[in-house]
Amino acid sequence: MSKLKIKGVEIVETFAEAFPMVGTRIIITAPSREWALIAARTMTGFATSVIACGVEAGIERELKPDETLDGRPGVAVLLFAMDTGKLQKQLLNRVGQCVLTSPGSACFAGLEGEKKLKLGSALRFFGDGWQMSKVIGGRRFWRVPVMDGEFVCEDKTGLTKKAVGGGNLLVLGRSYGSVLAACTRAVKAMAEVPEVITPFPGGIVRSGSKVGSKYKGQIASTNHAYCPTLKAVVDTALPLEVEAVMEIVIDGLTAPAIAKAMRVGIHAIAAGGAAEGVTQISAGNYGGNLGPHHFHLKEIIA
Amino acid sequence: MTALTFKLATKPNQRLDLSPLTPQRLAGLSPSEIEALPIGTSREPVTVGDIFKLKGNDAAKLRLVGTDARCDRIGQDLAEGEIDVDGDAGAYLGAAMRGGEIRLSGSAGPFAGGGMKGGAIEIAGDVGERAGGVVVGETFGMRGGRLSIGGKAGPMLGERMRRGLVVVQGGAGDYAGARMIAGTLLIKGRVGRWAGYGLRRGSLILSKEPKDLLPTFGDSGVLDFNWLRVLERNLHATGAHVKFRSRARRLMGDMAVLGKGEMLILA
Numbered sequence: 001m002s003k004l005k006i007k008g009v010e011i012v013e014t015f016a017e018a019f020p021m022v023g024t025r026i027i028i029t030a031p032s033r034e035w036a037l038i039a040a041r042t043m044t045g046f047a048t049s050v051i052a053c054g055v056e057a058g059i060e061r062e063l064k065p066d067e068t069l070d071g072r073p074g075v076a077v078l079l080f081a082m083d084t085g086k087l088q089k090q091l092l093n094r095v096g097q098c099v100l101t102s103p104g105s106a107c108f109a110g111l112e113g114e115k116k117l118k119l120g121s122a123l124r125f126f127g128d129g130w131q132m133s134k135v136i137g138g139r140r141f142w143r144v145p146v147m148d149g150e151f152v153c154e155d156k157t158g159l160t161k162k163a164v165g166g167g168n169l170l171v172l173g174r175s176y177g178s179v180l181a182a183c184t185r186a187v188k189a190m191a192e193v194p195e196v197i198t199p200f201p202g203g204i205v206r207s208g209s210k211v212g213s214k215y216k217g218q219i220a221s222t223n224h225a226y227c228p229t230l231k232a233v234v235d236t237a238l239p240l241e242v243e244a245v246m247e248i249v250i251d252g253l254t255a256p257a258i259a260k261a262m263r264v265g266i267h268a269i270a271a272g273g274a275a276e277g278v279t280q281i282s283a284g285n286y287g288g289n290l291g292p293h294h295f296h297l298k299e300i301i302a
Numbered sequence: 303m304t305a306l307t308f309k310l311a312t313k314p315n316q317r318l319d320l321s322p323l324t325p326q327r328l329a330g331l332s333p334s335e336i337e338a339l340p341i342g343t344s345r346e347p348v349t350v351g352d353i354f355k356l357k358g359n360d361a362a363k364l365r366l367v368g369t370d371a372r373c374d375r376i377g378q379d380l381a382e383g384e385i386d387v388d389g390d391a392g393a394y395l396g397a398a399m400r401g402g403e404i405r406l407s408g409s410a411g412p413f414a415g416g417g418m419k420g421g422a423i424e425i426a427g428d429v430g431e432r433a434g435g436v437v438v439g440e441t442f443g444m445r446g447g448r449l450s451i452g453g454k455a456g457p458m459l460g461e462r463m464r465r466g467l468v469v470v471q472g473g474a475g476d477y478a479g480a481r482m483i484a485g486t487l488l489i490k491g492r493v494g495r496w497a498g499y500g501l502r503r504g505s506l507i508l509s510k511e512p513k514d515l516l517p518t519f520g521d522s523g524v525l526d527f528n529w530l531r532v533l534e535r536n537l538h539a540t541g542a543h544v545k546f547r548s549r550a551r552r553l554m555g556d557m558a559v560l561g562k563g564e565m566l567i568l569a
Binding site: 104 | 446465466467484486503505525526527528529531532533534535536539540562564
């Protein structure tokens with residue numbers, strides 16, 4: 001059987017195994033694009049993995065002034081967690097500490113949905129009794145007095161339980177530089193896909209993990225089968241010539257959005273061809289028994 | 303299906319109570335049953351058929367043509383559907399309505415939108431006293447929805463209003479926003495004396511400083527209000543012809559009561 005290849009880069013016949021998550025979207029606006037981005041980057045900092053950050057969050061896209069409720073430049077932010085309670089806690093902590101505090105910011109709901117998460121309805125108490133509520137067009141907003149004027153924050157934002165976390169691509173290459181270049185290119189291309197984020201630093205994770213460890217209390221540890229320095233001593237998944245492996249993890253509001261992002265990513269990675277140094281595109285899974293969502297690379301690029 | 307139309311054929315000899323003419327109350331009635339509905343308010347009985355000529359068949363969309371200032375309670379308690387009025391309206395236009403939409407080409411009498419809870423009223427002309435205010439026998443004014451007035455509003459506009467939005471293009475009489483509990487009044491043009499009298503919470507947005515400012519209001523100076531941007535964009539989206547900027551002078555009061563309300567005088 002011949003191997004599936006795009007421009008000489010092998011697409012390994014495997015699948016990414018992903019999990020259901022709860023997700024939400026908020027819109028942050030500010031007097032300028034720069035300040036909207038500052039608030040959004042601050043609130044999505046330290047949000048790479050639910051393992052220790054409580055939430056996975058990132059910037060979905062920037063919004064033009066005519067796309068926001070207050071006509072100012074904005075940023076759409078997505079947040080994902082394993083359950084509603086954790087998402088709620090992280091949302092309030094992050095908006096409270098990073099958006100409320102950011103000069104000129106305002107915060108609006110970015111998702112409809114029957115189930116709601118508290119936003120302004122909890123943060124309003126910062127106003128110490130001077131907060132004011134306004135219902136405009138059927139939506140409730142809180143005006144919280146702050147030192148640069150007022151922090152306008154919508155009462156609630158929507159929640160989806162159909163979100164999916166852990167869509168991923170593994171990129172194997174003969175040279176470190178080629179893998180980093182291909183992944184950087186892929187993250188940039190995937191940023192254009194709506195409803196998804198790549199929560200790791202610059203969208204890339206170099207320390208893929210497996211569940212468990214030889215040490216008690218260590219819930220995740222290095223994915224030794226993909227560590228190039230351990231090829232000699234473990235049941236390795238890597239051909240001898242592979243110098244580096246990097247992973248792109250994708251969270252999305254829906255499963256189709258993840259599939260689309262993976263497709264865009266695969267094509268962007270393979271765009272450099274085998275000549276660039278990338279040898280294989282693979283995906284991480286746990287044998288298929290843990291996560292209900294299976295994204296088969298072969299089907300995704302079909 | 304064309305809108306069920308009521309054309310005034312005979313000038314009424316008494317004030318009329320047109321509250322039966324709402325989509326929810328006419329649903330399922332035959333033309334003859336509608337014509338037999340009593341709308342008189344005196345000892346002399348008057349039915350719909352005595353005054354109006356009926357046309358059309360869609361009771362979800364009503365049209366009233368040629369009404370005058372004696373036609374009271376048009377669209378009172380309206381829950382859904384539309385009422386288009388080509389003419390004037392008497393008292394209680396859309397009072398206590400919960401949903402749906404009323405459009406009036408002329409002017410309305412007192413209590414227009416009084417105690418309304420939802421829906422929208424659009425009046426091209428003027429309104430009498432207590433628009434969006436407290437209907438006789440009630441304790442609260444408007445509790446939701448949107449009331450747009452193209453002309454001038456009378457005194458006591460939005461009295462004891464709790465929620466909702468009133469937009470007036472042509473100024474208002476004395477005591478605008480009196481005893482307001484919450485909600486938003488936006489008034490372009492001149493406003494009479496003692497605006498915001500007894501204001502507890504809520505916002506009066508004024509294009510001009512009122513003539514006699516209550517001494518129980520304090521000044522916070524001219525500031526930028528981002529929520530005014532949200533409001534303006536929402537008004538534009540709903541087709542309202544108002545333009546304003548987000549800078550305003552914020553006066554807070556009425557300190558004689560709770561004092562958490564505001565008068566925003568647009569800069």
